[in-house]
Amino acid sequence: MLHPVSSATVRLADTVFERMANAIIDESLAPGQRLRDGELAQSMGVSRMPVREALQRLERIGLVEMSPSRFTRVTIVTPEMAQGTLEFAGYYASSTIRMACLRMSTQQRTEATSAIDAIIADVKNHASPLAARRAFHRMILDIAANPFVDTISRDTDIALARNLQYVKLPLSDPNELVDSYEALSRALTAGDTDAAERIVRSQFAL
Structure with missing residues (x-):
């Protein structure tokens, strides 16, 4: 789904954000799809911290919606x-x-x-x-x-x-x-x- 990210990247969270944003744009991560930070971290070969930071940033621009203790998912564009x-x-x-x-x-x-x-x-x-x-x-x-x-x-x-x-x-x-x-x-x-x-x-x- 998402290729591993090099840990040598200066701003790892930025690279994770860009990788996830592009996956949402090309619908590798489909509208409405549930996102689990542990699975995303594993697929990209990073810790959960940069994934969580990227998810928060994606939420701010409307690509992801988060409901605490319930779900995190790709938004659907109405x-x-x-x-x-x-x-x-x-x-x-x-x-x-x-x-x-x-x-x-x-x-x-x-x-x-x-x-x-x-x-x-x-x-x-x-x-x-x-x-x-x-x-x-x-x-x-x-x-x-x-x-x-x-x-x-x-x-x-x-x-x-x-x-x-x-x-x-x-x-x-x-x-x-x-x-x-x-x-x-x-x-x-x-x-x-x-x-x-x-x-x-x-x-x-x-």
Whole structure:
């Protein structure tokens, strides 16, 4: 279920958290599945302490629910939660693209448009653009260089990646998605902050 974790990891609980979060995202740990810290610790080759710490962190971002002395289980994403996540993701993405666009150097604009080209290529090749979109989002966060946003994004992005799997994204038509990202590329190249923010909002139907 979960591969062993190296005890040489500097922050073992962080590695356990990441491993468990990814297992929830890809449903290796299925929605509604009961979680037992002893079994999880054994499967990853660690003590119960980092597992318990990871479970508490997963609970804080809504991937796990815990009822003392009763159960710990993977949460089930309701339609209401998925829709609320989509709305939040739109405001989150559009605000970070605005911050990044205001601070981009010429080189960073080139790098950002190259990252968008990767998204477009995936869409045109009928491949999932999820990994390329997440890489682009990570780049935008780095360029935005806001310490507070960077701190909260570590856990927020995991919750978004999990919950957005359960909602249909507004731009589901491949041609519309390509057009949107091509427009975003032009806006970033021109340094048009308002246009970039508006385009990202439209991707989330805001």
